[in-house]
Amino acid sequence: SSELTQDPTVSVALGQTVRITCQGDSLRNYYASWYQQKPGQAPVLVIYGKNNRPSGIPDRFSGSSSGNTASLTITGAQAEDEADYYCNSRDSSGNHRYVFGTGTKVTVL
Amino acid sequence: QVQLVQSGAEVKKPGASVKVSCKASGYTFTGYYIHWVQQAPGQGLEWMGWINPNSGGTTYAQKFQGRVTLTRDTSISTAYMELRGLRSDDTAVYYCARLVYFGPGTDVFDIWGQGTVVTISS
Numbered sequence: 653s654s655e656l657t658q659d660p661t662v663s664v665a666l667g668q669t670v671r672i673t674c675q676g677d678s679l680r681n682y683y684a685s686w687y688q689q690k691p692g693q694a695p696v697l698v699i700y701g702k703n704n705r706p707s708g709i710p711d712r713f714s715g716s717s718s719g720n721t722a723s724l725t726i727t728g729a730q731a732e733d734e735a736d737y738y739c740n741s742r743d744s745s746g747n748h749r750y751v752f753g754t755g756t757k758v759t760v761l
Numbered sequence: 762q763v764q765l766v767q768s769g770a771e772v773k774k775p776g777a778s779v780k781v782s783c784k785a786s787g788y789t790f791t792g793y794y795i796h797w798v799q800q801a802p803g804q805g806l807e808w809m810g811w812i813n814p815n816s817g818g819t820t821y822a823q824k825f826q827g828r829v830t831l832t833r834d835t836s837i838s839t840a841y842m843e844l845r846g847l848r849s850d851d852t853a854v855y856y857c858a859r860l861v862y863f864g865p866g867t868d869v870f871d872i873w874g875q876g877t878v879v880t881i882s883s
Contacts, residue, residue: 681866682866682867682868683866683867685867685868685869685870687806687870689806694856694873694874694875694876695806695856695858695870695873696873697869697870697871700863700867700869701863701864701867701869704863706871736805738805738806740806740808740870741868742866742868747820748811748820749808749820749822750796750808750811750868751808752798752805752806752807752808753805754805755805755806
């Protein structure tokens with residue numbers, strides 16, 4: 653089965669920019685979707701596809717992809733962006749299974 | 762509005778089974794696959810499997826194959842996740858989520874249930 657690897661923790665100063673990466677073979681064939689999860693809450697979709705934001709997600713969130721790596725960028729991070737972030741895509745096995753990334757804890761300083 | 766509402770917290774003994782429900786509203790239940798995700802305390806998200814509410818077809822993650830069964834009742838727009846042979850490491854929050862296709866290679870979990878806490882304790 654596939655794996656999606658993320659850095660465990662990243663920190664960013666208030667108002668600065670942070671990029672979170674997600675690496676895995678499946679990303680050569682499938683786009684990653686990104687989910688924000690705050691303590692005690694269900695995950696929330698923030699970015700999907702090439703670079704799409706659901707309604708209600710601030711435009712400081714953006715996504716990109718190259719080769720086997722997908723990235724989520726927060727431009728001008730706010731205190732409320734402090735959360736865990738997970739990427740997700742289909743498994744590269746072709747069996748219609750899915751895989752989540754290992755997760756990144758973003759701390760806003 | 763579009764939402765998934767899950768059943769309440771459960772406490773089970775080792776070796777028992779648990780069945781969690783996920784009731785859909787605000788959209789056509791049979792039009793979207795429902796997926797299930799496990800999150801152990803302090804850990805990340807782990808994909809468990811999906812059910813096609815229209816056909817009842819399922820696919821499971823290898824980790825849970827043989828212990829999990831996904832079913833649905835279209836008459837009440839509800840999906841179920843049953844996990845058998847419970848052990849301490851099954852203590853977790855279980856989420857259901859709706860999958861939407863936005864195009865080739867773009868599969869997205871756009872709506873999530875609130876989560877159901879399952880605690881395994883003797």
